[in-house]
Amino acid sequence: xxxxxxxxxxxxxxxxxxxxxxxxxxxxxxxxxxxxxxxxxxxxxxxxxxxxxxxxxxxxxxxxxxxxxxxxxxxxxxxxxxxxxxxxxxxxxxxxxxxxxxxxxxxxxxxxxxxxxxxxxxxxxxxxxxxxxxxxxxxxxxxxxxxxxxxxxxxxxxxxxxxxxxxxxxxxxxxxxxxxxxxxxxxxxxxxxxxxxxxxxxxxxxxxxxxxxxxxxxxxxxxxxxxxxxxxxxxxxxxxxxxxxxxxxxxxxxxxxxxxxxxxxxxxxxxxxxxxxxxxxxxxxxxxxxxxxxxxxxxxxxxxxxxxxxxxxxxxxxxxxxxxxxxxxxxxxxxxxxxxxxxxxxxxxxxxxxxxxxxxxxxxxxxxxxxxxxxxxxxxxxxxxxxxxxxxxxxxxxxxxxxxxxxxxxxxxxxx
Numbered sequence: 001x002x003x004x005x006x007x008x009x010x011x012x013x014x015x016x017x018x019x020x021x022x023x024x025x026x027x028x029x030x031x032x033x034x035x036x037x038x039x040x041x042x043x044x045x046x047x048x049x050x051x052x053x054x055x056x057x058x059x060x061x062x063x064x065x066x067x068x069x070x071x072x073x074x075x076x077x078x079x080x081x082x083x084x085x086x087x088x089x090x091x092x093x094x095x096x097x098x099x100x101x102x103x104x105x106x107x108x109x110x111x112x113x114x115x116x117x118x119x120x121x122x123x124x125x126x127x128x129x130x131x132x133x134x135x136x137x138x139x140x141x142x143x144x145x146x147x148x149x150x151x152x153x154x155x156x157x158x159x160x161x162x163x164x165x166x167x168x169x170x171x172x173x174x175x176x177x178x179x180x181x182x183x184x185x186x187x188x189x190x191x192x193x194x195x196x197x198x199x200x201x202x203x204x205x206x207x208x209x210x211x212x213x214x215x216x217x218x219x220x221x222x223x224x225x226x227x228x229x230x231x232x233x234x235x236x237x238x239x240x241x242x243x244x245x246x247x248x249x250x251x252x253x254x255x256x257x258x259x260x261x262x263x264x265x266x267x268x269x270x271x272x273x274x275x276x277x278x279x280x281x282x283x284x285x286x287x288x289x290x291x292x293x294x295x296x297x298x299x300x301x302x303x304x305x306x307x308x309x310x311x312x313x314x315x316x317x318x319x320x321x322x323x324x325x326x327x328x329x330x331x332x333x334x335x336x337x338x339x340x341x342x343x344x345x346x347x348x349x350x351x352x353x354x355x356x357x358x359x360x361x362x363x364x365x366x367x368x369x370x371x372x373x374x375x376x377x378x379x380x381x382x383x384x385x386x387x388x389x390x391x392x393x394x395x396x397x398x399x400x401x402x403x404x405x406x407x408x409x410x411x412x413x414x415x416x
Contacts, residue, residue, distance in 0.1 A: 025412045028379060028403060029369070030295075030341045032202065032315040032362025033174070035231045036369065037268070038275060039415060044267035045233050053260045057250060069263045076266050079273035083208050084216045086239040088246035091269055092253050092261040093236030096201045096225035100126040100170075101133065102238050103197045103221045105252035106245060107168055110137050115161055115194070116170035117152075118142035120345045120353070122317070124174040124199065141166065145176075150308040150347050152176070154184045161192045171219070172199030175344050175360050177311035182215040195220045201236075203313055205229030205364065208276050209285035212313060217241055221249065229288060229314050229364045231281075232272025235265045284367065288314050291363040291376040298380020299361070303388060307346050307358065315362040319346050323387040327356030333390040334359075338403040339383060370410040379406075 007014040024036070049069060055062040058070040058077075076091045093099035104114065114134065117123030121144035125132040128140030141164045146153040161169060169192075171185040182198055189196040198215035204224040206212040215222050222239040226232035238249050254261070275281060289312075296306050296316040307317035320330050327343030334341055345351070346358040361383070363376065371379070382399050389395040 021413065021416060026404075026407065027335070027338045027340045028371070028407065029365035030339060030361045030363070030379075032360050032364070033225075033228050034362075035228060035364045036412065037227075037231060037233060037272065039413070040275075041233055041268045041271045044271050045264050047264055047267060049264040049267050050262075052263050054263055055254065055260045057254070063260075069266075072263060072267045072270060073261070076270035076273060079270055079277060080237055080239070083273055083276055084214065084222075084239055086216050086222070087241045088239065088243065088249075090238045090246075090249050090253050091235075091266055092258060093223075093238060094258065094262060094265075095234070096124075096199070096223065096236045097126040097132075098253075098257060099223040099225070099236030099238050100197070100199060101257055102249050102252040103223050104134065104138065104168065105256050106221070106248035107195050107197070108138060111139055112168070113139040113141065113164060113166040114168045114170060115141050115143060115157075115164060115166040117173055117176070118144045120349050121145050121347055122173045122176040124172070124201075127170045127172070127199065145308075145347050147348060151178055152180065154181060154188065157185070158188045158191065161188050161194065165192055166194050168195045168197055170197050170199060171215070172201065172223075174202060175315070175317050177306070177313060177315050177317050178308055179212060179312045182213060182218045186218050189220075197221045197223065199223045201225040202228050202315070205231060205276065205281075205285050206289070206313055209282040211285050211289050221245060226269050226272055229285065230272060230276060231284075231364065231368060232276075233265050233268035235262070235269055237269065287372070288363050288367045290373050291367050291371065292316060292361075294373045294376035295361055295363060295380040295383075298377040298382075299384050300380075302381045302384020304384050314364055315360060317344060317346060318359050318361055318383075320358055320387060323384075323390075325387050325390055326351060327358050328354070329390060330359050330387045333396070334383065334386055337382070337386050337396055337400040338407065339379070339386070341383075369412055371406070375406060379403075 054066045054069045077089045080089045116127030119129045126134045143157045169189045196219040198219040203212045227234045305319040331343045341359045343356040344358045344360040345356045
C-alpha cells in the first residue's frame with residue numbers, strides 16, 4: 001500500500017506504522033486471536049468509504065447518498081449468509097463484544113440471568129465476567145471445565161442450568177482447545193427454557209471451512225468476530241435463522257448500541273467473506289488445524305504440558321509449570337527470541353490473571369504467513385527450549401538465530 005502522502009503529512013504516525021510492520025515481520029505471530037488480512041482487505045478499509053455516514057440499514061438509511069454503500073453492506077450480508085448457511089445477518093457490529101451485546105439486548109432485560117463459560121476456564125470477558133458489561137448489566141453465572149479432563153462436561157452444564165434457570169446460555173470460548181458440542185448445549189438450553197447464544201469468534205474460520213461443527217441452525221443466535229481464524233478486518237457480525245430475532249438484533253445494534261456503521265470496515269468484511277468462500281480457504285484452514293497439532297506435539301515432546309492433553313482446533317493452551325516459569329515470564333522471554341504469544345490462565349489456576357501459569361499458542365497467523373507442519377513442530381520445540389532455558393543467553397541467542405532463518409523464508413507483505 002502507498003503511504004507516501006502520510007509520510008509527508010504526518011511522519012510520526014507513518015514511522016509508527018512502519019515500525020509495527022517491521023515488528024510483525026520480525027516475529028512468529030502465535031497469538032491465537034490475531035491474523036494477517038489480505039492486502040485487498042486493507043485496501044477496502046483504507047478506501048473513501050470511511051467518509052460516509054450511513055445510520056440505519058440498506059434501503060432504510062437516515063442519511064442521503066447511501067446508494068453505493070448499500071451495495072457494499074448487501075454484499076457483506078449475502079456473502080456471510082452463504083458462507084454459514086444462515087438466513088439473516090447483521091454485519092454492523094464494531095467488535096465481537098459488540099456483537100454479543102446486540103445478542104443479549106435482543107433477548108434479555110437488564111438483570112436477567114446468563115450462563116457462560118468462566119473467564120479463568122477459557123471463556124471470554126463478554127460471557128459474563130464481573131468486570132465486563134455482561135456481568136454488570138446481567139446476572140451472570142458460569143460453568144467451567146472438569147478439573148480432571150479439563151474439558152467441558154455437559155452433565156455439569158446441565159446441572160448448573162437446571163439449578164440457575166438462566167434466560168440465556170452462552171457457548172463458545174476464548175481459550176478452549178477442544179471441539180464444542182453445540183447440539184448438546186442446545187438440548188440443555190431447551191430443557192430449561194433458555195435461548196442459546198453461540199460465540200464462535202475464535203473458530204469462525206474452522207466452521208466456515210467445515211473443520212468444526214456449525215452452530216448455525218442449532219443456536220438461536222450466533223455471534224462472531226471477523227479477524228481471528230476468519231482472517232478479515234477487526235469487527236463482528238451476528239447470525240440467526242429466526243426472522244423475529246433478526247429484527248430484534250437489528251434494533252439492538254442500531255439504534256440500541258451504535259450509531260453510524262463503519263462502512264470501510266464492512267467493505268473489508270465483505271472482501272474477507274468472499275475470500276473465505278473460495279476453495280483455497282478450506283485448504284488454508286486444514287493447514288491451520290494441522291499446524292496447531294504439530295505446535296502442540298513439539299511443545300509436549302519438549303517437556304511442556306497441553307491443557308486437556310491436546311487440541312482439536314487452532315490453538316493450544318500450554319501449562320508451563322513443568323518449566324517452573326509463569327505465563328508472564330514466558331511471554332517476555334519468547335518475545336526476545338522472536339515469538340509473539342500471550343500469557344493465559346489455565347484451569348485450577350494458582351496465579352493472578354496478570355501473571356498466569358500458561359500461554360495460549362495459536363496457528364492462524366503463522367499459517368497465513370506460509371509456515372508448514374514440519375516447521376510448526378520445530379517451533380513448538382523451540383518454545384519449550386526457550387522457557388526451559390530462559391536464563392541462558394547463549395541458548396536464547398541460538399534459538400533467535402534459528403527463528404530469524406525461518407522468518408526469512410516466509411516474508412510478510414513483501415508488496416508493502
